Amino acid sequence: MTNNKPSIGILGGGISGLSAAYKLFQNNIAVTVYEKDNQVGGAIKTFRKNSWVVEEGPNTLMIKSQKVWDLLEDLDLIDKSIEAGKTAKKRFIVKDGQPTPLPMSLGSFLTTDLFSAGAKLQLLKEPFIPQSNKEDESIADFITRRLGKEPLDYAVNPFVSGIYAGDPKKLSVKHTFESLWDMEQQHGSLLKGMFKRDRSSNSPKRALLSFEKGNQQLPLAIADDLGKAVQTETEIQSVVKHDEKWIVKGQQKNDTFTDEHDIILSTLPAYSLSTIFEDSLFKPLNDLPYAPLSVIALGFTDKQIRHPLDGFGMLVPEAEDRKTLGVLFSSSLFPGRAPKNHHLLTCFIGGARNPQLAEKNKQELQKIVLSEISELLDITGEPVFSHFRFWPKTIPQYEMGYDRFLNYMNRAEDQQKDLFIEGNFRGGVSVPNCILCGFETAKKIQTFLKGQ
Template sequence: MSDNKIAIVGAGITGLTAAWNLKKKGKNADLFEQHGYAGGSIRSEKQNGWLLEYGPNTLLLKDRQVADFLGDIGLWEDRVIANAESSKRYIVKNGELVAVPTSLVDAISTPLFSTTGKLRVLKEPFISKTANPGESVAGFVKRRLGNEILDYALNPFIAGIYANQPEKLSMRHTFPAMYEMEQKYGSLIWGTFAGRNERKKKGRISRELLSFDQGLHQLIDSITDQLDDVHYNHEVKKIRKSGKDWFIQSTFGDHGPYDQVIFNVPLYKWNRNLLPAEPHELDEIGKVEYPPLSVMHLGFKKEDVNHPLEGFGFLVPEKEKLSILGALFSSTLFPGRAPQDHHLLTIFIGGGRQPELAPKDSTELLEIVMNELTGLIGVSEKPVFKEHVFWPRAIPGYHVGYDRVLDTFQSIEERNPGLHLAGNFRDGVSVPDCIKKGIALADKLSS
């Protein structure tokens, strides 16, 4: 047998973390990546004093395991914690930016919700828990908290984080902690208080919103610098099994044998030639939606923007009938994102809400965005910097009925011992979620 008995297909953050943890445990792994770079959608780029994020913009640290991992790879001291102003966030209502309440006093006085909407929230502890495990995010929030919270809190949040709509997503799979809170405590409000100690026991720590001096890709660079066997520009064409051994066929020939294969490839790339899946299984997997998304980075002179842009950014509810999903105040969030006396905004367009907008060309999108930014934050001049990134398929949506997709993963794995399906299509889409999955999978294969 080969000294390298584990193969990893795909150098996204899950695959990279698994490879790193396997090496830490004395296990060799060959990592195959079809591109000439690692990290998947995590990409940072510097252009003439502007630091841009093409994919994820921040890392929300709340788990001890992820904090320890950052320390182990040598990044703990290099982390950059978001500006204190980032706790201030905005929702657009009636065409204006309204601050999201951060305290009980703010919640009582906020114009974001009507008196009726606020009183409706007080009924939450008395709402019966659901017996429907297939409830959508929209159904869950409407039932427990009312229409206004759905329309002006959850709807824009889902658009900003998942580039999708709450009606399409499964509550149990998109927000499993909230679903379990209702099941265990019968109430989100009671569960928030009663579950504090339990969350600490599970390794929860004080939250930090962070990045790094060179952007989030510094995380990728720190991991790859410590790996030995990363094979770039190796597009894997087929994974096959012969007896108990696995073999990888890439653009550079055959590789193997391997005892285990970690398959960290987006679902939309799966096909029967690539891995041992049945047609009906691929049909089920093909139902998972990856909405298209455009990300537009715009730089302005500070004197050309009326709004101070203090805070994290703003999100746009669907009821506002605007074209943009929201924007980050990137140069407020972290230092070094824009030249002195300039603002950097990161704007999102399309997603599951308006997928037809995402593929539009840069000129047309810029006109749309500028028209809306003028009314929202008082932009008075054209941007001095612009960059447009288009993701034809952005973030996988855990749709209502996602259990059938998860059952399909399990069926493929059970029928093919040694094959492990891992990525943001399973157990969470965030960067910390994927880090934890990679660590756990490496632990499993090393035991």
């Protein structure tokens, strides 16, 4: 780099790195995004074959921030987005071997078979349960203390598997369900907190979205806007500080390269940082747990499935003692996911509940999943389409004691003011969370540059 214009090296072309790069690029700051795969997106991967559209990673985007809406507007993606149908509000939970709708209103809660009369009575007692003075608590302990065991087993447990592929006995409520934690801290009760929530009419629109060509259309649109600033098929091997510059070395399409930057933003997985930066400060991040997950998409003709598939999907609680974590009714959620007169189901297996299962091959897992969902959804015959993706380390687990990992990252940034660390292991795992954290990091970098 021969000019005096500061340059930012961004490691990783997932949504976190791309979002930060986009904001910096908009402000005329030189960025280079390094991505080892041949396409950007990280875990946001869409597989397309004939008329089947399969999400290998995140299946939906819950948009509730004006900043994210503005991004979609800037990228001309609003008209290319697809909002989930009304049936998406209906969620099925398996109870006693039957898919049972999760109650979404007080009336349906009072009449549901999902919870016993005792569990419903326990909910009415929730406002009178004293507040905990613990600094943190597992999701399981928090929910059991405030709501009882049945809501944990047949509502929270399956949703934790659906969002984090995690174990509620290990995950921190403060870092995973911050809104629930804050309700108790601020109002002393979840019910009181829900009633007192700001329901301002000025709040941004909330919508569950995907895109015409699948979710990967979003990162691809950002990369298209960034142009030559994005370098794919580029694997970073080392990053070293030398004479106030960061020296980046790696391999690009079978050739080695060396670049230098004034600032480094790493959005690489936490477990990879210690080998790239060769700094003992990053070694503790190797212990940040990730859950393995296998995704099995199965296609059927409409005559093969008797269940109406009139909902978002079906989650399977751990208490039901089955191997499948859950199933999304993908073709019910969004149009264009399956050929005419066909259905696409996206199934998940493994996670923190059964990590060893995720590592089995496609044939074994498909046999397990097909056996279980055929019984639950009244499916006959073999699938007419299937697709498989294994993620050995898919979702970081914000478990009890997660604060220590945040402290390690904060310490690294304090020691090197021109180093920034971002990713789904810090600030939230959802796509919108990662976008907003990317924007916030871009703002921090701009503030740092102004102070130079």
